[in-house]
Amino acid sequence: MASRVYFLSWKRRNELYNFLKSAMIFNHVEARNFIAIKVHFGEEGNKGYIKPEYISQVVKITREKNAYPFLTDASTIYVGKRSDAYHHLLIANKHGFTIEKCGCPVIIADGLIGNTEENIEVNLKHFKTVAIAREIYNADRLIFISHFKGHEITGFGGTLKNIGMGCGSKAGKYAMHHLSKPTIDQKLCMGCGACVKHCYQEALSLANKKVVMDTEKCVGCGQCIVNCLFKVFELKWNEDPPAVQEKIIEYAVGVLKDKKSAYINFLNHISKYCDCFSLAQNESLMDDVGIVAGIDPVAVDQASYDLVNKAFGKNFFKGIYPEIDSTTQLKYAEELGLGTRDYELIKY
Ligand code: SF4
Ligand code: SF4
Structure with missing residues (x-):
């Protein structure tokens, strides 16, 4: 059966709050739930991360339900501005992710140095267990707010990557990147x-x-x-990127195990590289498209992929990464039961 996916065009982005309310994707949020809102605070100098003014709309809806939202991300494995909680909080604050602007606190999910984790059993092809940032595991409900853009290893990065790679502890991220x-x-x-x-x-x-x-x-x-x-x-493109994509999906299975979640993709500032890069040349390569939301992570990413390619007039991701089949992540996620690639697009 097709999953429902909701779409708001970029020119109407100021209606985000009403769009999200009408999509009713937050029915899983209940009073006194701890709600982990997984975002990316942006590496220093990066311009593509989703801005606090949009994040605050999601926080507002969860607070209206008397839930306890917090913004979160886990440490990176490279030694940048987000590789430990101390510096991660400083860059988040610098990029405007403050209580005043967002309406809730920031909690780094895998602790001071990235080793606060929970090992979840998945018993899949690459991993028997996956190492998840503990505060993601501890949260009652999850909301993923993802920037949909190109990615140097997976072809595109959106919801599925934000779940799998984004919620891995440092050890988890090492395990996923191992071959690359x-x-x-x-x-x-x-x-x-x-x-x-x-x-x-x-x-x-x-x-x-x-x-x-x-x-x-x-x-x-x-x-x-x-x-x-x-x-x-x-990179050995024929060997490594498919394996990395599959590993990310196996991590996503562990993150979402026994959890109710919702997913929002922002199809704006669609760049070649991810938000871990602060490159001046990490510019937007096409017009902004809009915002996609739903409760099926596979359908949300599939719809985002199709919408970007349609707006671009041809396959945008194949154009920037001809060596990578970025649909591996979608196919494997569907195969493992995370959702369906079949969706019904409902325009706001
Ligand atoms: S991939 Fe390149 S930049 Fe990253 S750790 Fe290895 S050598 Fe360094
Ligand atoms: S960045 Fe410069 S030093 Fe490094 S591999 Fe390329 S050409 Fe060589």
């Missing part, structure tokens, strides 16, 4: 050092003006791929 270490073609290296500067793991260095990698230190974050202008770094 790039290879190096030293012949192409110009010795400029840009990758060394952006590798927060200190896995890269220059020797005789050529880059070398300490694979033990590499966590597969992809920063070097994005920051090298000379295409020195490459």
Whole structure:
């Protein structure tokens, strides 16, 4: 059976509150529930993250139900501004995620240094258990607010990635990224050092003006791929991205186990790279489309994927990442019972 997916065009984004109320996707929220609202606070310098003015509308609806909402995210595995709770809270505050603006507190879900986790049994192809940030696990209900855009490893990133990768503790993120270490073609290296500067793991260095990698230190974050202008770094596209996508979905199964959730995708500032990048060139590549909401995470991502491609006039994601079949995540999520790719789009 098709899942209902609700759509608000970007030009009517000021009607977000009424749109969400009419979609009735928050029926799972009850009084005195702790509601984890999973967002991305944006790496320093990034412009694509979903702004507090929109997040606050979701908070408002949950508070009207006398629930206890909090905004949350988990630590990154690269050493940026979000790799521990202390710095994560500072950047969230800097980007405007304050109680005054959003109407609720921020709680980093996997603790001070990213090791506060809960191991959930899933018994799937890649993982028997998954390591989930504990405050996501502890919350009574979940709401995912995701920025739908390109992604350097999964082709696109939306709800499913926000659930699976986004809710993994540090150990969980390591496990998902495990295979995605790039290879190096030293012949192409110009010795400029840009990758060394952006590798927060200190896995890269220059020797005789050529880059070398300490694979033990590499966590597969992809920063070097994005920051090298000379295409020195490459992922084994036919092997790694499908496995990473499947791992993310297996994590999503663990996160959503025994939980009631709702999902909202923002199809605006549709960039090539994710919001973990602060690159000046991480600009929007097409017109903003709108906001998609529902209670089926697969249908919400499938509808978002279709809406972006339709607005672009051809397959946007194939265009920016021809080597990646980004629909692997949708197919595998459907196969594992997270939802259906079959949806009915209801326009507001
Ligand atoms: S950014 Fe590219 S060209 Fe520059 S040092 Fe690194 S690998 Fe070499
Ligand atoms: S070598 Fe590249 S992929 Fe590995 S940690 Fe450094 S920046 Fe990330």
